[in-house]
Amino acid sequence: MSPKAVNVRVLTMDSELEFAIQPNTTGKQLFDQVVKTIALREIWFFGLQYTDSKDFPCWLKLNKKVLGQDIKKNSPQTLTFKFRARFFPEEVSEELIQEITQKLFFLQVKESILTEEIYCPPETCVLLASYAMQAKHGDFNDENHRPGSLVNERLLPKRVMEQFQLSPEEWEKRVVNWWKEHRGMLKEEAMLEYLKIAQDLEMYGVNYFDIRNKKGTELYLGVDALGLNIYDKQDRLTPKIGFPWSEIRNISFNDKKFVIKPMERKSPDFIFYAPRLRINRRILSLCMGNHELYMRRRKADSIEVQQMKAQAQEEKMARLQERERIQAEIERRKQAEQEREAMRRKVDDLERSAAEARRGEYYFNVSVMGSIILKFETERGLISQLNNNEN
Structure with a gap:
């Protein structure tokens, strides 16, 4: 008897996928199914997120069996995962190659701004909302987008x-x-412009963790694409201390204790404490992934990335050519419409002139006929008068 399959629901930022996995299916096998289904090749940014039995968000370990991990079961028959960006690029316009990658980042970052996970100043929020509308609806149109038509759109954070x-x-x-x-x-350009602005926000791409220093002071640890930062509990925008990846020699933990060793050996180690051992494991995993991408960016592109960039460039050129063709067709039709309108006006003018000419000819004919009748009546009267005189 074959093992019973387990239903899995995976929520991306714009779709819902369903799979059936076996008890021995690994995290990597499930992850590969997802990225193949959505045709995603820039897989190094993403992961499968789930909620564990203690309601903490976790990332699925790819080298372990799915069912062997502490996944909270919202339904006895179905496991639920979110497919999300786990690591963020330093420069979106250079690193995000595929259109699907750009779209997933755009939707995730937009959601984070609207839900205020990422702080964004009001003026910037308005500008970003305008790019979001361009990405969703295309060009503004007075007929389709009348005042009040966007009131139900999620434009700005509450x-x-x-x-x-x-x-x-x-x-x-x-x-x-x-x-x-x-x-x-x-x-697609509007999405990228949105991300280029969003990437300069202080909280963009930062994962925050509650920590304490050796004195017991509550702080935040922020992990991002460029390194580690320490924040005051009341201010997650401006770090107190920063440790760029290039200046970190080693990071490690022992139980709840976490140690950052600077590259400069004379500099003291920075030690902090996490609430739980599993938090330190998550921090270390996130640090390793971000550091790996940091080093990768500073090397020549792999053959795969070169091929992806070449393909993306070809697709971009094809889109531009298609846009130019469509624009030329729009202009051609507009010109043809203008010519038809000019011809219609010319025909109308000719018809009016012809009608006026016919009316003029009618008046002329009536006038001539009247003159002839008058002359005839006059002559007839004269003849009658002569006849009377002769009698």
Whole structure:
């Protein structure tokens, strides 16, 4: 009797996938199924996230069996995972190659900004919302996007909406004013422009962990693409201390104790304590992944990446050519419509002239006929008078 399959639901940022796995299916096998289904090749940024039995978010270990990991079962028959970006690029325009990769990052970062996981100033929120509308709807159109039509759209974080005494319609107007400036921009370009702005936000791509120093002071540890940072508990925007990857010699942990050894051997080690051993394991795993990508960026591109970039460039050129063709067709049709309109007006003018000519000819004929009748009547009267005289 074959082992009973287990249903798995995987939620990406824009779709829901379902698979059936066996008891011996590994995390890598499931991950490979997902990326193959969505045609994603830049797999190094992503992972499968789940909630463990203690309600903590965790990343699925690829080298272990799926069912051997502490996954909380929301349903007896189905396991649920989120397919999310785990690591973030230093420069989105250089590192995110595939359109699907850009789209998944765009949707995830947008969601993080709207839910205020990433702090964003109000002015920047409005600008980002305008790019989000261009990415979703394309060019602004007065007929399709009348005032009030975007009120139900998730345009801005709730904090921004409540911070100023502006109605939803007034916020919409501000977003639309920027949106109009993006006319002609492809949806894919709008997503990338969104990310290029978002990547400069202080909390972009940072994973925060609650820690304590040796004195017991509560702090945050932030792990991102460039290194490790230590933050005050009240301020997650400005780090107190920074450890770039290039300046870290070693990181390690023992139980709840975590040690960062600087490259400069004379510098003291930085020691902190996490609430639980499993937190330190997550921190170390995240550090290893980010450091690996940091080193990878500073080497020549692999053959695979070179091929992907070449293919992406070809696809971009094809899109540009298609856009130019469509634009040329639009211009051709517009010109043809203008010519038809000019011809129609010319025909109307000719018909009016002909009608006026016919009316003029009618009046002329009536006038001539009247003159002839009058002359005839006059002559007839004269003849009658002569006849009377003769009698």
